[in-house]
Amino acid sequence: MAYRATSLPLVLLGGATVGLLAGCSPAADSDADAITLHAIELGERHRGEITSASELNGKDGSRFARHTLTLDEGTLVEFALGGALHGSLALYDDETQLLATSASNPYGPPADTLRRRIDEAGDYLVVVSGVDAHSFGPYDLNSREIELSGSGSELAVSESLDGWLQDGPATYPLTIEESGLYRIEMHSDDFDAYLELAGPGNFFREDDDGAGNLNARISDFLEPGDYTVTARSAFGEGNGLYQLSVEPQELPHDGELRNGGEIAVGESLNGWLPGQRLEYTLTLDEAAVVTIDLKSDDFDAYLELSGQGVSTSDDDGGEGLDSRIRQRLEAGSYTIVARSFSSGASGLFELAVAAFDIGDLPSGGELTLGEPLQAWLEPGARDYYAFEITEAGRYRLDMMSSDLDAYLELEGNGIALSNDDGGSGLDSRIQTHLEPGEYRAIARSYNNSSSGTYTLSLVAE
Structure with missing residues (x-):
């Protein structure tokens, strides 16, 4: 590539200008006569190499090369660095003002890519630099103009x-x-x-x-x-x-949206959150374990439930950012609040209420070897299960639940063990050798406040 003359004043100032603007101290022996400027064209690829003979950054010992090009006002340019060199890019205007670097945006493109909209036509300088004193090698400097519709354009539906x-x-x-x-x-x-x-x-x-x-x-x-x-x-x-x-x-189903009112067990409805909370009334004729789900693709769902001495809420208990409350409720009237986690959010949602009878679910009692049981844990409760071991051996005790973070304790016959997440996910598991004798398993939630269904099992390994 041929070199050319340029109007950039830094040619006369030598390496000090680039070094100082980049936050670097160039080598003391920098000489204006030794400066090399590579003239490049937008849209073309330039091949170069950083070697021990390249210009020296006196602050960190890295080496760099300079490239000049002419750019038009309003052009959105992208420079991309490829090749073996572990390097970075910097862009300066014709007043030697630093405009952008490839590492200036923590959310942005890779550290070897630099983008900038040009506000004024003129000559510009692109500096390719090794990231440290040990960075050498060949590089490709690619440039292109990015075409797009800018601020002030009409934004059209679809x-x-x-x-x-x-x-x-x-x-x-x-x-x-x-x-x-x-x-x-x-x-x-x-x-x-x-x-x-x-x-x-x-x-x-x-x-x-x-x-x-x-x-x-x-x-x-x-x-x-x-x-x-x-x-x-x-x-x-x-x-x-x-x-x-x-x-x-499109609106869901037949387009009917219910933004408040009554909701019954076993019912699912669609609504529109208008940037503020919505209230629904749930009435139970008898005690039940109720699951309330609030789902939305438009906002981070948040549920609240109150009534009959109950006051609870949930943010992300469902899938993703959906909410779920599972609670044992007595007969009576309750208020369900559907809202977003952040104030002011709006969008479509689905609210559903399901329930099942808990009359046959234990909350403690006897545990039989090889016979898993399903149980219900009250908020803050500790359920106790007694069992007897008649033959010495290795045994596995499991507590599994999709409603809560399970926590197990095992006591008896000189043993005192506990476990939080020894099973799959948030399930608990205790594996140990047991001698013949009387034992007690204690099932609870890790935070001592959650409630829900769980399965408890004891097997011989």
Whole structure:
């Protein structure tokens, strides 16, 4: 590659300019006559090598090479470093101001990739550097222009666009022509996405991590009108690429939504969380173990249950971010609150109540070798089971439950053992040698407050 003249003032200043701007101290013997600038073109690949003869960073002993190119205003450029060199990239403008480095974004692309939107046409400098004094080898410097629709573009329903966030938020007008349920999502691998939606009648919604993995999502009923979507990073930190989309959503089943009222045992309903809590009434004619599930793809579900001296709640007791409460309830009336873990979230959800009779489930008693039993643990309870060993040998005691973190204790005949997670997952298991005699198994939850069904078994190994 031929070298060329450049208007960059750092050529006359020697290596000190780059070194100081990069937070480095170049070698004391840097000489303007020894500076080598490699002229490159956007979209082409440049091959180079960092060797012991390359320019020296006097602060950490690493070596670096400089490359110049001319860029147009508004161009979104990407530089990617490949090859054997373990290195990094830095970009400077023609005033020797550091604009970006490949390691400046903790959420962003790999440390060998640098992206930047160019605000002013002119000559720019790309510096390829080894990460330390022992980093040498050949490298490929690839560059390209990234084409995307930028801030101010019209955001249309059932379409998506790519954007670039730099030096502040990006805003998009959105026109809704038909009333209905819509989902707006913002995804980025470069920063923590944050969405805001403003519309007629002081309508306002915002979301940080509603789509998971630091991505944002707003789901809501929108009336016809003009809205403004603001795409930004959480806490105002981070630059990078993102994807923005607006999609209409179908209502579940026949489109009926119940946002409050009565719910019966064995019933499942769909509702819409409008950014605030919803209340349902559950009435039991007789005591039962009740399972309440709140599921949603739009928000982090949170359940509350109160009444008849009961007051409990759950965040992620179901699958993923869904909620589940399983509780033994006496006959009477109860209030179920469906809401999101974070305030202001909205979206579709399913609420279901199921129950089963606990009249035949023990909470202590006798345990027979080789005969597993299903039991019910009250909140804060310790269930005691007596058993007799008639033949010396190795035995296994298991407590298994999908409702609680099981905890086992074994006492008797000079033995005092306990176990938390010795079984599968949060199940408990005690394996030991037992002599003939009388023993007692104690079944409880690890936190001494959970309740639910469990299976207890004793087998000879």
